Amino acid sequence: xxxxxxxxxxxxxxxxxxxxxxxxxxxxxxxxxxxxxxxxxxxxxxxxxxxxxxxxxxxxxxxxxxxxxxxxxxxxxxxxxxxxxxxxxxxxxxxxxxxxxxxxxxxxxxxxxxxxxxxxxxxxxxxxxxxxxxxxxxxxxxxxxxxxxxxxxxxxxxxxxxxxxxxxxxxxxxxxx
Amino acid sequence: xxxxxxxxxxxxxxxxxxxxxxxxxxxxxxxxxxxxxxxxxxxxxxxxxxxxxxxxxxxxxxxxxxxxxxxxxxxxxxxxxxxxxxxxxxxxxxxxxxxxxxxxxxxxxxxxxxxxxxxxxxxxxxxxxxxxxxxxxxxxxxxxxxxxxxxxxxxxxxxxxxxxxxxxxxxxxxxxxxxxxxxxxxxxxxxxxxxxxxxxxxxxxxxxxxxxx
Numbered sequence: 001x002x003x004x005x006x007x008x009x010x011x012x013x014x015x016x017x018x019x020x021x022x023x024x025x026x027x028x029x030x031x032x033x034x035x036x037x038x039x040x041x042x043x044x045x046x047x048x049x050x051x052x053x054x055x056x057x058x059x060x061x062x063x064x065x066x067x068x069x070x071x072x073x074x075x076x077x078x079x080x081x082x083x084x085x086x087x088x089x090x091x092x093x094x095x096x097x098x099x100x101x102x103x104x105x106x107x108x109x110x111x112x113x114x115x116x117x118x119x120x121x122x123x124x125x126x127x128x129x130x131x132x133x134x135x136x137x138x139x140x141x142x143x144x145x146x147x148x149x150x151x152x153x154x155x156x157x158x159x160x161x162x163x164x165x166x167x168x169x170x171x172x173x174x175x176x177x
Numbered sequence: 178x179x180x181x182x183x184x185x186x187x188x189x190x191x192x193x194x195x196x197x198x199x200x201x202x203x204x205x206x207x208x209x210x211x212x213x214x215x216x217x218x219x220x221x222x223x224x225x226x227x228x229x230x231x232x233x234x235x236x237x238x239x240x241x242x243x244x245x246x247x248x249x250x251x252x253x254x255x256x257x258x259x260x261x262x263x264x265x266x267x268x269x270x271x272x273x274x275x276x277x278x279x280x281x282x283x284x285x286x287x288x289x290x291x292x293x294x295x296x297x298x299x300x301x302x303x304x305x306x307x308x309x310x311x312x313x314x315x316x317x318x319x320x321x322x323x324x325x326x327x328x329x330x331x332x333x334x335x336x337x338x339x340x341x342x343x344x345x346x347x348x349x350x351x352x353x354x355x356x357x358x359x360x361x362x363x364x365x366x367x368x369x370x371x372x373x374x375x376x377x378x379x380x381x382x383x384x385x386x387x388x389x390x
Contacts, residue, residue, distance in 0.1 A: 009369070010365050010366070010369065011365070013364070013365035013366075013368040013369050014361065014364070014365050016368055043372055043376060044368060044369070044372050047368075047371055047372040047375045047376070048340060048368060048371070048372075050317070050321060050375065051321055051325070051336075051340060051341070051371060052340060052341065054317055054318040054321045055318065055321055055322065055325070055341055056341055060234060060240060061227065061230075061231070062226060062227045062230040062231070062244075062247075065222070065223055065226060066222065066226050066230070066244060066247055066248050066251070067219050067222045067223055067226070069248065070222060070248050070251055070252070071215065071219060073248065073252060074215065074218075074252065074255060075256075
């Protein structure tokens with residue numbers, strides 16, 4: 001048996017109940033050239049006829065309706081209410097899970113910020129007062145970039161070199177004007 | 178109301194299809210069932226019980242067992258009506274429940290059979306012992322049954338539904354929840370297996386006749 005025969009025999013099994021003349025062209029050609037395949041198809045038809053002849057009408061018939069017995073076995077009420085409750089419960093559980101997950105997502109970055117931020121390697125703390133510290137006025141409108149947390153005295157600030165002015169995006173001409 | 182004594186006009190099924198052309202009526206009855214009308218389910222039972230019972234009987238070959246399994250299938254369908262997709266047909270869904278239930282039962286029985294084999298159980302339990310006084314046709318029938326039982330379950334199921342119960346491959350694919358191509362392949366395989374086992378058995382029993390073909 002060649003590989004082609006094997007494939008075509010599988011295909012032949014689809015057409016067992018049909019007349020040989022109605023077979024597809026490739027199968028008819030195969031049957032005409034391969035006596036083994038022809039014999040195989042004949043055997044297939046015989047076995048299927050046997051099956052249908054002997055077991056086709058084998059099944060007995062239901063003599064009386066099952067409904068009278070079945071109706072007694074059936075529950076009085078369908079479990080619709082229970083199912084609805086189950087649906088509601090699952091809805092509550094899933095929505096609360098989503099809310100909790102959202103809260104967790106919100107809380108985790110908040111808690112991890114001091115450790116994860118490389119700019120602030122130590123916890124924020126007020127520096128201790130240096131010797132000769134003179135408290136300055138806590139002016140919220142102070143020009144110091146550190147604002148409230150700037151502990152430098154006015155003298156220290158005056159000693160600092162002047163900050164280079166950032167170049168305007170419009171160029172020096174605009175600035176000089 | 179006894180649906181058997183007064184079947185509605187909707188229950189007449191056409192011969193064109195296995196489930197008939199009662200899809201719309203099924204949908205109406207199912208909607209009524211959902212609203213709690215048991216009588217509507219009774220109509221569905223009357224509509225499908227004969228066909229379902231026959232299919233179940235094909236597998237179990239026991240009238241009482243077929244009765245029980247058919248009833249159980251309807252009960253399950255009734256309990257799971259909420260899971261049924263109304264856009265689909267009721268017939269294949271019901272038959273899927275019935276076939277799955279029957280196959281599950283047979284698997285359990287087979288497992289029990291394997292366990293009971295240690296306590297002197299015949300390996301051909303479930304098949305009636307061959308009576309020597311039976312007629313020849315009965316003997317052949319018995320042989321055919323034995324050969325059919327030798328085929329693996331997934332192929333046997335398709336063979337029974339297609340070649341004995343005349344379901345179309347589309348309907349079988351809906352019942353077994355498999356692709357149509359899979360069903361066609363399994364059917365061809367099942368037929369080949371049946372042929373192979375049949376002629377093998379024949380060769381064992383009648384070596385001379387099998388040589389002649």
